[in-house]
Amino acid sequence: MAGVTVAERGEFNLIAAVVAGLPSADSVLLGPGDDGAVLRPDGDLVISIDTMVEGVHFRKDWSSASDVGRKAVASSIADIEAMGAVPSALVISLALPGDLEVAWVTEFSAGVREECRLAGAVLVGGDTTSASDITVTCSVLGNLGGRAAVTRTGARPGDVLAICGRLGWAAAGLAVLKRGFRSPRAVVVAHRVPEPPYGAGLVAAEAGATSMIDVSDGLLADVGHLARGSGMTFDINSALLDIAEPQRVVAAAIGGGDPLVFALTGGDDHALAATFPPESVPEGWTVIGTVAAGEPGVLVDGQPWEGEAGWHHF
Amino acid sequence: MAGVTVAERGEFNLIAAVVAGLPSADSVLLGPGDDGAVLRPDGDLVISIDTMVEGVHFRKDWSSASDVGRKAVASSIADIEAMGAVPSALVISLALPGDLEVAWVTEFSAGVREECRLAGAVLVGGDTTSASDITVTCSVLGNLGGRAAVTRTGARPGDVLAICGRLGWAAAGLAVLKRGFRSPRAVVVAHRVPEPPYGAGLVAAEAGATSMIDVSDGLLADVGHLARGSGMTFDINSALLDIAEPQRVVAAAIGGGDPLVFALTGGDDHALAATFPPESVPEGWTVIGTVAAGEPGVLVDGQPWEGEAGWHHF
Structure with missing residues (x-):
């Protein structure tokens, strides 16, 4: 053959x-x-x-x-x-x-x-x-079984923002490949094959998630859809983002970059981001921010993010 | 803009x-x-x-x-x-x-x-x-409402083969366009926008169609799927095929071709072809052939068709 x-x-x-x-x-x-x-x-x-x-x-x-x-x-x-x-x-x-x-x-x-x-x-x-x-x-x-879908529009003041899955791994892998390298292997593999947290969407829905999206274009870009869809201000606490060792390695190797940029703007890992009442966050999900009434949009540590928000086609 | x-x-x-x-x-x-x-x-x-x-x-x-x-x-x-x-x-x-x-x-x-x-x-x-x-x-x-789907596998001996919609119009239009012409306009328009007989699939199902397919690759090719799917010999009576005037014009203009070739092998019109018990053919459908036990395949006027059967990608 x-x-x-x-x-x-x-x-x-x-x-x-x-x-x-x-x-x-x-x-x-x-x-x-x-x-x-x-x-x-x-x-x-x-x-x-x-x-x-x-x-x-x-x-x-x-x-x-x-x-x-x-x-x-x-x-x-x-x-x-x-x-x-x-x-x-x-x-x-x-x-x-x-x-x-x-x-x-x-x-x-x-x-x-x-x-x-x-x-x-x-x-x-x-x-x-x-x-x-x-x-x-x-x-x-x-x-959907007997359930209603979880859309982008239901986040409420007082909800927390939580994620399940990886952020910024695929973007770090792509950065490596673009420079002609093939390591760290973990992030290169993450670019090649994402690992969405299968089953976590159902868990979130059953736990009472008020809004949800998958992070395909980058956390800021996609959480931005939740914020505008729900008409709320989201505030991401960057200290709660898990920056993995291979991301630090890549960020350091490529011009002393900030590894946080991968987690905030890197797409293609297909983590799920959802909002919940604070007492309803299910196992396997990590709280990374808050939801409040206000100008629809996303803040990082209380401030607007200065920089590129995510992947653009064309 | x-x-x-x-x-x-x-x-x-x-x-x-x-x-x-x-x-x-x-x-x-x-x-x-x-x-x-x-x-x-x-x-x-x-x-x-x-x-x-x-x-x-x-x-x-x-x-x-x-x-x-x-x-x-x-x-x-x-x-x-x-x-x-x-x-x-x-x-x-x-x-x-x-x-x-x-x-x-x-x-x-x-x-x-x-x-x-x-x-x-x-x-x-x-x-x-x-x-x-x-x-x-x-x-x-x-x-499907409460109905079962009509597949390619249910044709039985004694059924008739019927079609609803046009055959060979789009192919005649493509032949014209390939030679740099834009008329007869009717077939050129048929190449650009097919006219599937919307609603005829439901009518056929409710009338008791035993097998059905849409003619996307050509009548012989697609009826061949019904014949092999059902394990039956289909025989198309070419005298029952409606050869429209613009198809005759195109066939005559392009090297004295046989207009029947368009109807038998031309795809992209998306007519529906289905088999029915003879007494069950619904209004709007035209009988063009018969189904009998035998070697799975399609005959034209009792003979194998010598020539190209339909559209191939690649």
Whole structure:
């Protein structure tokens, strides 16, 4: 199989390779292979869609095909977690250059399956087409059971802001890769494959989270959505942010930078950020700030943050 | 606004432009603007995903931005119709070159809305990112009410094969455009914007369709999926295929070609093809063939078709 290209293999055989022998679930009434998959919902449902493009979100020389598959699934499912839903099923569209080796697609599929397994979701369908750059789009569904979704608009004065998951690891890894290095390995790996805290969205919803978002563009940028959505002033206490050793190493190596910048502005780790009444913060979540009535926006240690807030496309 | 590019506008403002003032529906509990949309399902649900890429599925000099938006929505929703479901909601991911004019995106969005209105579906969310070629991915949901989905596997001996919608129009239009012409206008317009028979999938399901598919790759190719899925021999009676005047004109103009080729092998019109017990064919559907036990495959007038069966990517 080595060296066989996507064009030589053809669309239908390629889809077959991606979906062959997929695990299923009781809620999946019909999996891949028809015009659509058929699912049995559990309560109201959440849907999201996300695209990753080669050269924009990943590079083939920095990430393996498996890494790309895992990252596409993880970043998409984080949106479902952030609504307090239980991820159930996803569909993937793959746009691929004709000269790409089929082995890349096979390895990508293995990564997709592995991440689906970790998240408890089932791949139920897909589409492949040709394109000049590898483009991966995941649309994910989640079940809300009998619960209401946790939106960005419900934070109230007196709530606390808490996070679950890592901040600034992927950004530190990207900074390293951009300078041509491959270590510290922990942050490079974090850039390649995020580790959203699967299940934490449901825990937060059941604990009474008043608002929630996943940190995809950076803590300040995403908490900013909660602040403006809820019409509240959020204040992050930087002393409560856990700055890991590899981030300190990277910040020190790259021009004496402040490692706090990674935690405040680095995206792509897909931690969850949520607000709770102070007595309701569930296990596994760390309080990092407060919510008060006032001008909608985010302060750091009581002051406006001076600097770049997060990732911008284009 | 003329001349402003996607890069100048920025991602968040671009999303806002796409989703501003969207219509909603009772089943949409939360529309665009959060990590995911929240929907109330009606029975089991169908999900599909489809991607269109500039230079592969459309050209900006052949199709307006509105045409591209309409085609992306129409071709995606046809998959939901083909399962016998009622299209309800869709999410769209747009990957765009930074130097694309915002006006293109605005016009694209207008086309998306228009086609959603025709199909009775609601745009509930989206994602934008940068890419070298315009890449549009739609994921669509449909409701099955209390019904079961109509798959590709249920055709039985003695059933008839019927279609609803147009065959070979878009292919004739593409043939014209490829030679540098813009007429006959009817087929060129059909290439730009397909006209799936919205509602016909539900009608077929309620009438007792035993198998169904949408004709996206060509009649022979797609009926072939029904034949192999059901393990039956399908026989198309070519005299029952409606060959429209513009198709005859194009076939005659392009090297004395047989207009039947467009109807048998042309994709992208998104007609529905379904099998029914002979007494159950609903109004609006045209019988074009028969189903019998035998080697799984498709015959034309009792003979194997010699020639290209349909569209291949890559």
